[in-house]
Amino acid sequence: MSVRVTDSVRPEIRSLQPYVPGKPVEELERELGISGAVKLASNENPLGPSPLAIAAMQAAIHGVNRYPDGGSFYLREALASAWGMPFESIAVGSGSNDLIDVLCRIHLGPGDEAIMSHPAFVMFAVAVKVAGGTLVRVPGKGMFHDPAAMLAAITDKTRLVYFSNPDNPTGTIVRRRAMDDYFRHVPEHIVTILDEAYFEYVTDPEYPNGLDYLRRGHRVAVLRTFSKVYALAGLRVGYGFFPTDLAGLVHRVRLPFNVTSVAQAAAQASLQDTEQITRSRALVQEGLELFHREIPPLGIELTPSWTNFVLARFPRSSVDAARTLERHGVIIRPMTSFGLSPEYARISIGSGLENERLIESLRSLA
Numbered sequence: 001m002s003v004r005v006t007d008s009v010r011p012e013i014r015s016l017q018p019y020v021p022g023k024p025v026e027e028l029e030r031e032l033g034i035s036g037a038v039k040l041a042s043n044e045n046p047l048g049p050s051p052l053a054i055a056a057m058q059a060a061i062h063g064v065n066r067y068p069d070g071g072s073f074y075l076r077e078a079l080a081s082a083w084g085m086p087f088e089s090i091a092v093g094s095g096s097n098d099l100i101d102v103l104c105r106i107h108l109g110p111g112d113e114a115i116m117s118h119p120a121f122v123m124f125a126v127a128v129k130v131a132g133g134t135l136v137r138v139p140g141k142g143m144f145h146d147p148a149a150m151l152a153a154i155t156d157k158t159r160l161v162y163f164s165n166p167d168n169p170t171g172t173i174v175r176r177r178a179m180d181d182y183f184r185h186v187p188e189h190i191v192t193i194l195d196e197a198y199f200e201y202v203t204d205p206e207y208p209n210g211l212d213y214l215r216r217g218h219r220v221a222v223l224r225t226f227s228k229v230y231a232l233a234g235l236r237v238g239y240g241f242f243p244t245d246l247a248g249l250v251h252r253v254r255l256p257f258n259v260t261s262v263a264q265a266a267a268q269a270s271l272q273d274t275e276q277i278t279r280s281r282a283l284v285q286e287g288l289e290l291f292h293r294e295i296p297p298l299g300i301e302l303t304p305s306w307t308n309f310v311l312a313r314f315p316r317s318s319v320d321a322a323r324t325l326e327r328h329g330v331i332i333r334p335m336t337s338f339g340l341s342p343e344y345a346r347i348s349i350g351s352g353l354e355n356e357r358l359i360e361s362l363r364s365l366a
């Protein structure tokens, strides 16, 4: 009798579902025999990378026969100076997802608990399970995290508490008062992860900057990324600020060459382009206004969003709606893989033309 490899694998690994990414545009175009399809499914930035990043990538390509700088030295220096944080507090990852994974591997083993809201960013749940920890999900208040309930779920076994702020897939934030309150009460043995992948998009004056908690001496890991506002999702580069002892552990656990030389060069150059942030924010603001004006009258409810996407509740199955939209060449993302009921789908904000195209296709559903 043959033994299958999976027989000897931990049950929590066997039960994992593969991450379901948005359908590639090329795939839809091939299926339908069309061109010019629009993908509003992965919270990407339609403006494309900064010209400074493109020039830096072009220059860096010539050196890819060499391994990258394993410590991302110049990028970390640039981040330290951009944010006024110590160089030793910074680590860079292959996307911020890499750092989520590393933090779980550092802190979790059998019997250790990690708390997250439901709904929230699913990749944290995957990282907890892969690390062998126990995931504790705390229901949100509607589509908002409930920090008081998350605090109440802490036990002696809790090692990590994870906030996606703003959250994906809901697009909502935890405001400063609630976050301050959380940090006033959180026990010292806990590491709190503040995943701020959409930080640059938030203009709400009550939105807390995670770095303030780190500066005040809390045990907090603040994660950011170049995938969103900086439009470098395809390069895979994210970064985090940590208490320096934790940063030291991150550097020991992460893979030695986890960020390519091209990615380091592009990210460093992007930091110089503050215009990129202004342009991207304006595009998202315009898109959000358009979505909120045009979509609810079609019977589709939108959760308020502080990000470059919205969570939409369709009157019936969003899976059917997504299939119909695909026939119009528009890709959105049903959220069943994030554990939401089938009415919910996430729609990213695209360029002006892409947004118009979406709205026209949504009208055809009615």
Ligand SMILES: Cc1ncc(COP(=O)(O)O)c(C=O)c1O
Binding pocket: 043, 094, 095, 096, 097, 098, 121, 164, 165, 166, 167, 168, 195, 197, 224, 225, 226, 227, 233, 236, 237, 238
């Ligand atoms: C809340 C949140 N965190 C982290 C990530 C991962 O980003 P990346 O690994 O591209 O930096 C995403 C990406 O969608 C996200 O929505």
